[in-house]
Amino acid sequence: MYRADENVFYLCKLLTAWIYYNIKNIKIKIKSIILLNVYYGKRGLIFKFFFGKVNFMKHYCIITIGCQMNKSDSERISGYLEEVGYKEEKERNNADLIILNTCGVRQSAEDRAYGLISRIKKENPNAKIVLTGCLSERNDVKRRLKEKVDIWLPIIKLPELSVKLGIKGKKFDEDYLKILPKYNNQISAFVPIGNGCDNFCTYCVVPNARGREVYRQSDEIIAEVKNLVKKGFKEIILIAQNVNSYKTHNTQHTTHNKELKDIYFVDLLKMVNDMPGDFWIRFATSHPKDMSDDLIKAILDCGNVCEHVHLPAQSGDNEILKAMNRNYSRDQYLALIKKIRKKIPMASITTDIIVGFPGETKEQFNNTKKLFKEAKYDMAYIARYSPRPGTAANELVDDVSQEEKKAREDELMKILRITALKNNGKYIGKIVDMLVEGKNKKGELYGKTVTNKVVKVKSRKLKVERDRIGEFVKVKILNVRDFGLEGVILK
Ligand code: SAH
Numbered sequence: 137m138y139r140a141d142e143n144v145f146y147l148c149k150l151l152t153a154w155i156y157y158n159i160k161n162i163k164i165k166i167k168s169i170i171l172l173n174v175y176y177g178k179r180g181l182i183f184k185f186f187f188g189k190v191n192f193m194k195h196y197c198i199i200t201i202g203c204q205m206n207k208s209d210s211e212r213i214s215g216y217l218e219e220v221g222y223k224e225e226k227e228r229n230n231a232d233l234i235i236l237n238t239c240g241v242r243q244s245a246e247d248r249a250y251g252l253i254s255r256i257k258k259e260n261p262n263a264k265i266v267l268t269g270c271l272s273e274r275n276d277v278k279r280r281l282k283e284k285v286d287i288w289l290p291i292i293k294l295p296e297l298s299v300k301l302g303i304k305g306k307k308f309d310e311d312y313l314k315i316l317p318k319y320n321n322q323i324s325a326f327v328p329i330g331n332g333c334d335n336f337c338t339y340c341v342v343p344n345a346r347g348r349e350v351y352r353q354s355d356e357i358i359a360e361v362k363n364l365v366k367k368g369f370k371e372i373i374l375i376a377q378n379v380n381s382y383k384t385h386n387t388q389h390t391t392h393n394k395e396l397k398d399i400y401f402v403d404l405l406k407m408v409n410d411m412p413g414d415f416w417i418r419f420a421t422s423h424p425k426d427m428s429d430d431l432i433k434a435i436l437d438c439g440n441v442c443e444h445v446h447l448p449a450q451s452g453d454n455e456i457l458k459a460m461n462r463n464y465s466r467d468q469y470l471a472l473i474k475k476i477r478k479k480i481p482m483a484s485i486t487t488d489i490i491v492g493f494p495g496e497t498k499e500q501f502n503n504t505k506k507l508f509k510e511a512k513y514d515m516a517y518i519a520r521y522s523p524r525p526g527t528a529a530n531e532l533v534d535d536v537s538q539e540e541k542k543a544r545e546d547e548l549m550k551i552l553r554i555t556a557l558k559n560n561g562k563y564i565g566k567i568v569d570m571l572v573e574g575k576n577k578k579g580e581l582y583g584k585t586v587t588n589k590v591v592k593v594k595s596r597k598l599k600v601e602r603d604r605i606g607e608f609v610k611v612k613i614l615n616v617r618d619f620g621l622e623g624v625i626l627k
């Protein structure tokens with residue numbers, strides 16, 4: 137469906153009024169008014185017929201499935217499409233162009249994409265469908281969806297989208313990460329520091345889907361952050377599949393980095409931290425094999441860097457870790473946790489775990505349970521193993537039943553609730569900084585602490601506090617739950 141720019145509609149309304157008052161013949165009058173008011177007709181033909189080369193504005197809708205990196209990519213797709221003349225439309229059935237940013241990390245995410253495409257085809261059959269993200273380079277997916285998808289777009293090919301859409305005259309840099317994003321909110325922004333992964337964990341589709349690791353130049357990242365801070369953003373989240381392997385050659389010898397030859401993640405973190413402004417810095421994800429003492433020290437020393445480490449363990453059993461190609465042992469992982477807790481006692485630690493990896497016995501799973509109890513996580517994303525085409529583990533038999541995977545997930549969840557609640561207990565009566573992010577349906581403000589804990593504000597002065605969204609405030613914690621805190625704003 138095509139929809140004209142608001143100005144064109146305004147013009148048509150005026151024209152309708154003009155016809156109404158000026159044409160005397162009632163038949164011509166009615167016919168003209170009907171024609172002009174017909175719902176802009178199939179593909180805007182009626183408007184085109186009347187106005188010749190009217191510049192019809194097309195509308196896009198992006199549907200994002202998956203991780204932070206996909207969310208961030210969608211912001212770049214948005215920025216790009218607006219640059220080539222499209223306008224955002226939240227309701228997918230009103231859009232001319234639908235971009236489905238897919239995730240292939242688990243079968244469930246893949247199935248969501250299939251379901252969505254079928255629904256879109258039924259509800260908005262004239263829309264063009266662009267498929268990007270994890271599934272865009274899978275040949276089996278291309279065969280399955282060849283009738284339904286109009287444009288296949290691996291995200292690094294984003295700069296070529298205008299050509300595929302038949303738009304002439306716009307040139308873009310070859311590197312899609314250089315495209316200016318349209319951020320989803322005004323408080324918190326993802327800033328990708330690179331793309332891809334070289335680790336080849338045997339269960340994981342990311343190295344195939346996103347390709348090898350490529351990192352952005354530090355000056356480009358700094359410029360993006362500077363712009364965000366200037367606009368008033370309060371939380372900068374540096375993201376990559378494995379931030380710890382960030383490395384670029386120093387091309388700009390500024391006061392920050394003139395003695396550096398190569399720039400590593402810790403250097404980048406310090407550079408971002410040293411920028412003037414009142415903002416927090418988060419980063420994800422850290423691969424345990426690459427988490428250095430320098431990074432732990434940097435979290436402690438850099439005033440703007442939040443005390444939260446997301447450290448995916450994936451398993452607590454050495455044999456499974458080896459079969460996963462994670463390159464660390466259970467003891468090495470636990471030693472790392474111990475070190476972080478000792479150096480940064482208030483730090484919260486979160487993780488990703490996979491249950492039911494091929495061949496995972498009850499005993500091996502018990503080792504993961506023990507790891508859970510020892511690590512005392514604040515939060516964990518527990519996934520049931522899902523065989524992925526093109527990965528090394530796909531050659532192994534997926535022999536742990538769905539029921540057993542679910543039971544193992546539940547067991548870990550139980551432990552997590554206990555450790556998280558206990559960790560949160562330390563906050564009772566404490567005064568902590570919080571970034572106010574929004575308000576819930578009841579009108580209560582909510583936000584996050586530096587340790588990434590969600591806080592709900594209890595207050596009767598809702599009207600006054602509503603204005604504080606996007607601000608740092610002090611809250612006194614009065615109550616805790618397993619995955620959240622409750623408190624009152626002090627100032
Ligand atoms: N780069 C990050 C995570 C990327 S994928 C890291 O190194 O940890 C996000 C999470 O999805 C992974 O941490 C893992 O727990 C989960 N995951 C990846 N592949 C999976 C699979 N085949 N089955 C189930 N969970 C999977």
Ligand code: SF4
Binds near residue numbers: 333334335336337423
């Ligand atoms: Fe996947 Fe492993 Fe790379 Fe994370 S580190 S993206 S789990 S291959």
